[in-house]
Amino acid sequence: MASSSSSSSSSLLTATTLTLFCILITLSSTTASNGGFRVELIHRDSPKSPFYNSQETSSERLAKNLKRSISRASHFSKNTFYSPNTPQSEIIANRGEYLMNISIGTPPFPILAIADTGSDLVWTQCKPCTDCYEQESPLFDPKSSSTYRDLSCSSTQCSVLEGTGCTESKLCEYEMSYGDRSHTQGNLAVDTVTLSSTNGRPVALPKTIIGCGHDNGGTFDKKGSGIIGLGGGSVSLTTQLGSSIDGKFSYCLVPLSSDSDQSSLINFGSNGVVSGSGVVSTPLVKKEPDTFYYLTLEAISVGSNKIPFPGGGSSFAEASEGNIIIDSGTTLTLLPREFYSEIESAVADAIGAERIDDPAQVLNLCYKATDDLKVPVLTVHFKDADVKLGSLNTFVRTSEEAVCFAFVAVDNLAIYGNLAQMNFLVGYDTEAQTVSFKPTDCIKA
Template sequence: MSIAALILTALLFVAVDSAVRDEKVASPPFGEPSFKGGFSLSIIHRNALTSPLRDSTLTTWDLFKEEIQLASSHVPVDALASEKIVVPSHFRRGLYLVPLRIGGSLDRISSRYLMFDTGSDLSWTQCYPCTDCARGHFPPYMPFKSSTFRSVSCDDPLCEHAPDASCDESGSGKCKFFRKYVDGSKASGYLASDIFHFSLEGNTDYHFEPEVVFGCATAEKSVFVREYNTGILSLGTSSLSFVAQVRVDKFSYCVPAPARRDDDDLALSYLRFGSQARISGKRIPFWSYNNKYYVQLKRVTYQHGNRLSQQQPVPIYPGDGGAEGSTLYMLVDSGTIGLWLPESIFYPLQKKIDTDISLIRVRFSDNPNAYCYRGTMKDVEEVAVTLGFVGGAEMELFGDSLFFEYNNSEWICLGFTPSNTTALGIYAQRNTNMGFDLSEREISIDQAAGCVS
């Protein structure tokens, strides 16, 4: 598997309910940490008023319907078992981005807007000359503008030991990658390194400037970077992920729910590293598999009603058809939009919601697995779904973490979809502080804290 595959294999939603083997979280490849502080990156909703990538014509439905189609498509078992075949659902359209600057000569470079992704293992961006690439709001990264840029050579140990990495046969001496995806998307280029720029906690006069290896894509045909962002910031568990390369043992993020109106204030939120990371609330042990984060889902329960008329929790899973003590491995993935649930959980849950809210269903001939209703968020404010995990922690989903509005807020749609895999996407994580403690191998979930600045 090439270094690029480490980036994009993280997009495979592997059905690992009975096959996950626990792998050690990768140790930093370049020695001990060079600092003891922390740093943060602001999180930008791609369509927020302050976003340079804002497209007022794009709706949440546009973002979600493609993922529904992917989640509902049953990938062949042999494809799921292979690390070389991926389902690039992350490459649809990232909602939450972080700005950072790459390269020396700061007066000559501008911010890149990258999707931060806990399911990816190598950061990458379009690089000039990008001869066959999607054209977006921002030009490709220009290595010649950076005084600190260098390409990874064929004889570099990094290239030699990276599975599927190969030497450029044209004689350039660069370590190249090529990737082809299940949906026909492609990405190719070479490995490179440059300076990534951050400010250290409590010291505005000093900037943390680590050298980071990343993928320099000179050709790509994917819908990922199409007009919206310029690449990936990888937060996976391999030794080539961003968190391993900058040598931090924890990170956290919190993404706020979208503003209801254009004049609403959207809470500031951050992707935090090192000492700035917020590790609080309930803790869940995670397992590393294919360099991604998995937790064990133990139960799913449903409730409807307000505090005065709250019904007893209705077990959906394990439920009638599940064995006591059974668990499902769930991928925790900031690069996925929705909550992906097995059909054995999704349909009983959808049926309960459908019965209790009593709204008219809106049907789409081209997307039968989309569940939308004529109504508003107020009509579903009494609906709650609780995910229970091994370790005892629970996560309650309601409102913006369970539904989204569509068609000028005249319709509401389920923010989860049936699939042959199980994944906790970014919608379900909204308004929740998600902390990743790599040394303790735990993910903390704090819904009480919210996205405080």
């Protein structure tokens, strides 16, 4: 498959019905001789996903994905950021974007939990469960793990997470609420977290900070048993991997067609380095909350028409630096309304074809799906990095008849979604504070 920078409109029309990456992952990792390891990513609508519904049509799955993408945006708004007294972070209202197979404890106890790039804490439902949502798999029993330890209120680990308090027995208690009003409450603890390995050698992470949830509820699906935070905060799984991965990880999102269940991969450590011909890098910007990964968007070009990103406003999306979040769990690319209107107008002018309504009633700029539809190349101008997007990254087929522009307008927010990242090797280096992009055929990566 051609890289995204050279994707044709014909590939768009034949392979995009199932390419939305509001994805779930089932995680299996492989250790490598150089210290890195690799993890499998599975699209939430793939037959490999526990959320796969064979009774749904491709268009029905797509419509749900698009609506989840819009819903997710609200969780990145100021109203859902952490505050000192009532911590909040992102969680998907419709069962989560990712799932992850990991094990907790000694002996390892397998759990299948939502992997969330928009939150930090790793937690699972635990016995005894005072008030838990229904889950299909057994609950984790901390008494069965020889390496499980509740943290005291006076411990350093207790102080690094906002929203903690003390139980009557002086144990550290956490309480977190999410943007969709889901919640978890329980004991903050440490235990060994183990990632399964496809080569038979598990990756064990001793003394990992976890939450043992005894009161959990909201929109969680019964197939999942908690949250695995992969954000940038101090207690996220990626941060706790620490020096073992040198702050490096990368992923390559595979465009899925209806006849393919090819998995994507996420790489950690030395395997996560993005290098070679065609790589461009842009600075990561440190901002609050540190959970999210902020980049600086300077402009977007539609063909040769360069449109500068607005600046000077009060919202973070109008700041001079760190004005856009890169997120692998949001399908669409979300832009402030005025800026989006300029981009949409330029794209429509470049295509010059008759517009139609979106059957999914989510996207604004749609056309009949024909082989002769000419989609312009969009260049995303991040600071120090120009990323060229082909039709695979910018348009999506929402029905047999329609293809639509996969960018949407929102208020005071900007998110660089996963459709724009497909067929790129995207690398994060939290030590060097950069994100790198390399056009890549992710099926062969």
